Amino acid sequence: MSAAASPVFTLAQSATGLDPTILVLAQFSTAVGALVAYVSWRGRLPYPRTTRRGLLAPLCAAAGLSLTVALVLWLLAIAEPHRWQSLHTSTLPAPLALILLAQFLGAAGEEVGWRGFVQPILETRMATLSAAVITGLLFGLGHFPMASAGLAVYSVFVVSAIGLSVAAAAVTTGRPWWARVLVSTVLHWGVNIGMLVGFSNADESLRWVANTAIATGLVAAVCVPFLIRSKRRVSSGVSAPRVAVGV
Template structure:
């Protein structure tokens, strides 16, 4: 085999991946900065939704304009749709080998992991004497139903980029665990404002994004439909839990460090069960 493969071969595929990822990330970072700068002028309160969350969606739109045929393949399974007869995910991630029942159980466990993270972090914060008070949703400045709906829309604006585009791109080249960790690191660095905080705060936040990305990446492995809503739902539950139970937005270091540690603990079961899932996936593919 020579080092000059045709564009449809491995070399061409690597170039395609780099081009798509490069365009997506460039636009996602720039658009988030622009959206953040214009939000004060729009009058939209950040408690309801942060416009920066739509930066990744803008990155996906840019990729769609440049490579419309590819983006349809990349986003297959992001929205509701029929389950394929072969049981394999359209992004190449395979199946969990348990059919619809096994996939449904994994989806439920994925969503349940979000409140588990909040319970772990808020509980630990209370034990060490932190200000872990549960906020009554009725005391928020805006109707809680509006906050929930807007948070879900904003979370989906992020997740269509991170979990529905970048994750499948990386997954096909690095495997599920490594790809999830890589996407989580990029996801964390995309929140550039966090890097201006204390080093321990930034470290806790990056630990959280990497761990949550691992949970999402492994939890969505083999899920053929509604990937965007599942990822957005997980993201929304975490955001709402932090809004009501923690005070990390103040810049306090301890709650963010505990949040990062809670995310790491919640990710451990997903990592430990991955070998069994991989074996089932391989057996299912062989059949």
């Protein structure tokens, strides 16, 4: 259903003339797919049990991870001959506050489907880390317009999406669906805004996509041990702590 909704949103984007810098309407296609699946199989879909509560720790962790991605991108930019430019608000097609809000809604539209639906459903059938990798793989492949930049760019972008997915799993696993969506949205939005503000001339070049893959990959590598430890705690019958290191 998401695949069917995506071209409809794309046509709506063209018809309205909405600048993609403000919002990409196709981001809501995953939410449509999740909603249809939920309505169709309501009560028959397995969902992992809630083992963690509270929002302050995961929200802070999500913000910290997104800042770390931006920091790694900045460090990589220093080492490169080409300098990415920071944002000049005069170049924006709309007020920055409006863009920030629209970008948050767009990120939420994607996270409803990926981290609110696909990730937890997969967690009921496999290890959390495996579920995160598969979710990220599907998430990356779902951005098929990136394929127009070439197979290499598309493939590396998928790697960056997997890295983001693993990081999102680390701060959302064990929480109710609405908390998963909110926390992963903050992470997703933070990464997007960090790129917009710090690297406004970022493009679909292999160099830039490779930088994002390195940044999200390093963050994911830090998160992997906590995902494994969390899985072991649940498997042994011990409830996961409300606030774990890195979560």
